[in-house]
Amino acid sequence: MTIPFSRFSEYFMAVARTGNLRRAADLLFISVSAVHRQIALAEESLGVQLFERLPTGLKLTLAGEMLYADLLKWQKDFQQTCVRFDEIQGLKRGSIDFGLITALSDGLIIDAIDDMRQSYPWLNFNIKVDNSDAIAKKIVDADIDFGLILDPIQRTNLDVLSFVEMPLGFIMSPQHELASEEKISLSMTYHERHIVADQPLVIHDRVSAIYKRNQLNPKQVTTCTDIRLMLSLLKKNMGISILSYLDAYSEIQRGELVFIPLREKGVQPLTVALCIAPRRQLSRASQILIQLLIAEIEKLK
Incomplete structure (x- = not known):
């Protein structure tokens, strides 16, 4: 952890560790001239030379080594200060x-x-x-x-x-014959087995309203009161289900299930x-x- 109120200390430590202005600048994502300016201003202000300029790079002088050691100590002390700050704000307990x-x-x-x-x-x-x-x-x-x-x-x-x-749509296995469709209407699913969310699941009322509004009574129905069990059945390609995208978010991200929006209008999201x-x-x-x-x-x- 660097000392946030000292830009020079961050630049100095980077140069001391790399022995090279350009490599230090790359680490800090700034220009070489900015690093050089900070080092030069510090040497002028302190009245000592912090680095030896060698053909192979920069080497700490005795004064530079002393400053480097002190900065390491200051950083360690500052970490302890941050811990005490966390304690004050309740981040170290509770x-x-x-x-x-x-x-x-x-x-x-x-x-x-x-x-x-x-x-x-x-x-x-x-x-x-x-x-x-x-x-x-x-x-x-x-x-x-x-x-x-x-x-x-x-x-x-x-x-x-x-x-x-979160939109509502059909959730199904990637192996299902309808899985490649961009959108699905309820009429396309009449002969499919529907896995329907039952009470007390929150989505039950939404799903029931969609079936009722579109006057669809699937021939084959499995009702279930647990979303996780429904997803397990769907992954086994044992049917299709109207759920929200959120209900199967992790499974969709892992490619275990697919989400296909409903073609019907007026379907309200969760x-x-x-x-x-x-x-x-x-x-x-x-x-x-x-x-x-x-x-x-x-x-x-």
Whole structure:
């Protein structure tokens, strides 16, 4: 870690390690002249020569070696200062309590949590996985710091920090005969086995409305109350299912399943939102994780 308030120390350390202005400039992604100017100004200000100019490059003088040793010590001391800063902000102890809907228990959200864990390995994570209603209630009751839920517009007592709309379509195995279609109408699927999300799954009402509006009663139906089981059946090419892109996000990214949009008009997407309770005071650790999660949500957009 370099000392952020000293540009010269960063330049000096790079030159000392490489023994060459150009290599130091390449490491710092700046011009050679900028590095040379910093070294020359420092030597003039300090009244000592820090480097010997040799045909093969630059070599530290005795004064330069003394400065290099002191800078190493200062950097080590500064790292300890940063640790104390983290302690003040609650990043060296404690836990983050948050909630997720089941569809987010894999994939990109886990990547954000892993980034947080690597940066702050001493933190504890208390993760609640449940349906949107249960997670929303835990947010309002301050049982958790924040949560990711579906369709937050139905819950006026929450503040939405970020959201993304996830389209609905047919999910199926890449080996399915319809997997190469760009879009699929329900009429094309009458003779297929439909794996249908049943209550209490949030998407059940949306899917039922789509079938009803298009007056389609599939000949072969498998109903299921668990998204993960539905995805397992789909990967075995045991049918097709109307789900949101989010429900199969990880499997789609891995090429295990494909998503094909519905040709029918008026199909409303699901909204996934990161929410907190109004006026909730969050710890510094929770704020950092929220920013990481917002970045992952933006990727989905």
